[in-house]
Amino acid sequence: MNTGAVDSLDDAALSAACRAGDTAAFECLVRRHQGMLLNVAFRMTGVYEDACDIVQDAYIAAWRKMSEYRGDARLSTWLTAIVINLSRNRLQQRQSQVRYAAYSLDAPYPAGDGGTAPDPPSGSPSVLQRMEEAELRRALQRCIKALSPEFREVLVLRDMQDMSYEEVGTVLKVREGTVKSRLFRARDTVKDCLRKAASAP
Amino acid sequence: MNSHTGIKRLLAAYCGGDLQSHERALVEQHLEECRECRSELADLQITVDLLRTTPAVEPPPWMTARIMAHIHEQKQKPVWLQRFLLLPLRMKLPLEITALLVVCVSGYILSKSVDTELKKTPAVLQESPGIPPQIEKGTDREIQRIPAPSRFDNTLPPPVTQDIKDRPAAAPAAAPPAYAPQPPAFTQKIAPPPSGSGAVLSESAPAADSAARKSEALPAARSRNVTGTVRSEAETAAPAPAMKSVDKATVSPFPQLTVRLTVTDRNSTADTLRAAAARSGALVLNDSGPAAGRITVRIPPQRLQEFYEIMSRAGRVDRHPLPDTGAELVDVTIFW
Numbered sequence A: 001m002n003t004g005a006v007d008s009l010d011d012a013a014l015s016a017a018c019r020a021g022d023t024a025a026f027e028c029l030v031r032r033h034q035g036m037l038l039n040v041a042f043r044m045t046g047v048y049e050d051a052c053d054i055v056q057d058a059y060i061a062a063w064r065k066m067s068e069y070r071g072d073a074r075l076s077t078w079l080t081a082i083v084i085n086l087s088r089n090r091l092q093q094r095q096s097q098v099r100y101a102a103y104s105l106d107a108p109y110p111a112g113d114g115g116t117a118p119d120p121p122s123g124s125p126s127v128l129q130r131m132e133e134a135e136l137r138r139a140l141q142r143c144i145k146a147l148s149p150e151f152r153e154v155l156v157l158r159d160m161q162d163m164s165y166e167e168v169g170t171v172l173k174v175r176e177g178t179v180k181s182r183l184f185r186a187r188d189t190v191k192d193c194l195r196k197a198a199s200a201p
Numbered sequence B: 001m002n003s004h005t006g007i008k009r010l011l012a013a014y015c016g017g018d019l020q021s022h023e024r025a026l027v028e029q030h031l032e033e034c035r036e037c038r039s040e041l042a043d044l045q046i047t048v049d050l051l052r053t054t055p056a057v058e059p060p061p062w063m064t065a066r067i068m069a070h071i072h073e074q075k076q077k078p079v080w081l082q083r084f085l086l087l088p089l090r091m092k093l094p095l096e097i098t099a100l101l102v103v104c105v106s107g108y109i110l111s112k113s114v115d116t117e118l119k120k121t122p123a124v125l126q127e128s129p130g131i132p133p134q135i136e137k138g139t140d141r142e143i144q145r146i147p148a149p150s151r152f153d154n155t156l157p158p159p160v161t162q163d164i165k166d167r168p169a170a171a172p173a174a175a176p177p178a179y180a181p182q183p184p185a186f187t188q189k190i191a192p193p194p195s196g197s198g199a200v201l202s203e204s205a206p207a208a209d210s211a212a213r214k215s216e217a218l219p220a221a222r223s224r225n226v227t228g229t230v231r232s233e234a235e236t237a238a239p240a241p242a243m244k245s246v247d248k249a250t251v252s253p254f255p256q257l258t259v260r261l262t263v264t265d266r267n268s269t270a271d272t273l274r275a276a277a278a279r280s281g282a283l284v285l286n287d288s289g290p291a292a293g294r295i296t297v298r299i300p301p302q303r304l305q306e307f308y309e310i311m312s313r314a315g316r317v318d319r320h321p322l323p324d325t326g327a328e329l330v331d332v333t334i335f336w
Helices: A005-008 A011-019 A023-045 A048-068 A074-093 A133-146 A148-161 A165-172 A176-199 B004-015 B020-035 B034-052 B062-077 B080-083 B091-128 B135-146 B164-168 B170-174 B183-190 B196-208 B211-220 B225-237 B266-278 B299-311
Strands: B258-261 B283-287 B294-299 B328-336
Touching: A005 B299, A011 A023, A011 A048, A011 A074, A023 A048, A023 A074, A023 A148, A023 B062, A048 A074, A048 B062, A048 B299, A074 A148, A074 A165, A074 B091, A133 A148, A133 A176, A148 A165, A148 B034, A165 A176, A176 B004, A176 B034, B004 B020, B004 B328, B020 B034, B183 B299, B258 B299, B266 B283, B266 B299, B294 B299, B299 B328
Parallel strands: B258 B328
Antiparallel strands: B283 B294, B294 B328
16 A cells, blocks of 8 residues: 555554555554654653653554454554553653653654643632743643652543543543542642642742 | 532532533532632642643654664564564573573683684794794684674784794794784684785785774674683783784774763663664674773764664763764764
């Protein structure tokens, strides 16, 4: 298949072609989802180089395991699950290291604009409103990093990657109810962490 | 559930639009009366919006190509090898350990046999003083059997020089270039000589500075076992011209760069750097061991950035020097 033809195919057709050994189809899948997967890995690990390694390893594993993909979940969900597992492993490895690679605002290829922190509902005093956005974002990364993995995962997948509860549940292999309760606790924890950062001298 | 604590617990769900309509109504009713909860909600809203607007990162331009390179490599491997690579470690490990032991033992045995052969050569050479020192064809064949290491050997052996002292003075004068620091002279003879040893010798004399000939000599520079034993003999002989092992860096035609790496765990750095070199297509030239804190790699300049990126996983890189354009390859020495 030439690259022009594969682009128009959906993931299901592409994965079928991959199972038959079509590398052009696989390349299309790589291009299609690598951005999303990289962001999941980067938001989980906080280290750009690690995230790149994880995405490469994930795709290589996906190629090998393509016969196991039955099409019951979306391909992107399946790939995300691989990335989450690899990210968990990487986080465990790094746990022992003293040096934490902080979220790099100079990540080599940042895309898009962050947008501004919105105004809170009028008439209500917000603690966080006092902080500048850049400072808030730095604090946000530290607070996310401080979360334990299962809370970080739901926050990244739902609030940062905008996945549905159903998808998040499939990726993490938990019920939707569990996803929600973890998510709300994670939001509260991060909010409290940010407030502490805001009130620190 | 109208209590303040109860409502507070719902706020995180409320701010993301995750509540049912009746719960939403309860929360909104409470918010009208509770300033604390309004403040909480405001901050939660900011938090969630920050999360939702976190800037995305872009994948590096080389990532697709790298992944596809791996895939194509995978495809070419025969099925049995793919299965083997995926075998659990407990099955592979004994096989690999056995293979390693076989290689080590054979290497040791061969080096011993070469050692005995080399000890015979001074006697042979004394008989023919006019001819530059060379190893008998028979020994050549012995040495040729030794498997070459796959990477460049940075330290080349000085030639066997016990014979020089014994030979008449005329002989050294007749072939002085050969005895200037000439490791290639020795190692050239170890290789299948292209056209008689005499021609090889004169060719190798000015060849010390020529990288092209050096790369010819290097594959011929056989295993460390040979060089180890020969070197110890040569050093005790202490010839008049200083026989130093040639440092690759002084005769390399490629640009030389140095980088300093700040690490927390010195012991694993050598391994990490070797892995980084393998991933970015670099060749390890000089590995002075994990404790020495220095490693030199040879790498195409277009892959240098990649190498630096992988290296910064291991520690803080002080700078990312890049060579001038036009260099085909570049030598990078990393200190840590």
